[in-house]
Amino acid sequence: MASSHGDLRHLLPASYKRHIAEWLEEDCPSFDYGGFVVGDSDGEAKLLGKSEGIIAGVPFFDEVFSQLGCSVEWHLKEGHPLPASQKTHAATVRGPIRKILLGERVALNILARCSGIATKTATLNRVLRAHGWQGTLAGTRKTTPGFRVVEKYGILVGGADPHRHDLSGMTMLKDNHVWACANNAASASASTASGALSEDDIAAAIPKAVQAAKAVGGFSTKVEVEVRSVEEANAAIEAGADVVMLDNFTPEGVRAAAKGLKEDWAAKGRAGTFLIEVSGGLNEGNAAQYACEDVDILSTSSIHQGVGIVDFSLKVSLRG
Secondary structure, X not given: OHHHHOOXXXXXXXXXXXXXXXXXXXXXXXXXXXXXXXXXXXXEEEEEEOOOEEOOOHHHXXXXXHHOOOXXXXXXXXXXXXXOOOOEEEEEEEEEHHHHHHHHHHHHHHHHHHHHHXXXXXXHHHHHHHOOOOOEXXXXXXXXXXXXXXXXXXXXXXXXXXXXXXXXXXXXXXXXXXXXXXXXXXXXXXXXXXXXXXXXXXXXXHHHHHHHHHHHHOOOOOEEEEEOOHHHHHHHHHHOOOEEEEEOOOHHHHHHHHHXXXXXXXXXXXXXXXXXXXXXXXXXXXXXXXXXXXXXXEEOOOOOOOOOOOOEEEEEEEOO
């Protein structure tokens, strides 16, 4: 798990604080009528975990209240499991009652969502490890606009790889990239005029796409190619792709393709020069079917897209 190597908050960009400020402004863009009623008496609030899961999103929760002049004391560490059968006192927030209530919903929304993602991620990780697979579980870029840093953070707390954060993080040549390159190359052909591209057209376009990506990305930017067949995978590896993604293969197809690719390229002296990633509809119910020793990465949006929350609440009391 990434958090075993240090405090994950040190990964966060300075921009996350700006996001917090924007979310607070969104929730109270003008008058705080409820805050007027309660005033600025000092108080504190208990953060209670009310459903099963693991805690994730501590830096974001802290920043909400820091911007409002409040303090947070955590009684449980990030990544700590919460039981389903009781209310767990996870943290205490202290400061003016008005400010605690001003940040309450924003802080709870972030924490609940981030914790839900971490919990889902950890669950799928356990399923895969129980089957003996030692590869990398990764998320995808199918994240909520404006909320990606929180969702990727939750994936890390849950013990998985966040994959690329944005289009600049790695060159991923997906089917549409390759198709567009093939279409451009064959623009004068009869096959293009009919709207159809052959497998040979696609495979021929892959080396040119990889070479173009490496020419501008340089030595520090990996290149991944999404492929639909072993022929396309071989074309990508031959061109120097760092990762090939077997997309929407059957479990049996994945096992055969991954084993064949690793053995064939090892015989050519290219063992260990590329990684095999599998993606396409993976979830808790089927991911283990794709987990085999020749597959390095399983990537899925099921650990962060459409995921439930971990329920939290804040209970306020006055301080004498």
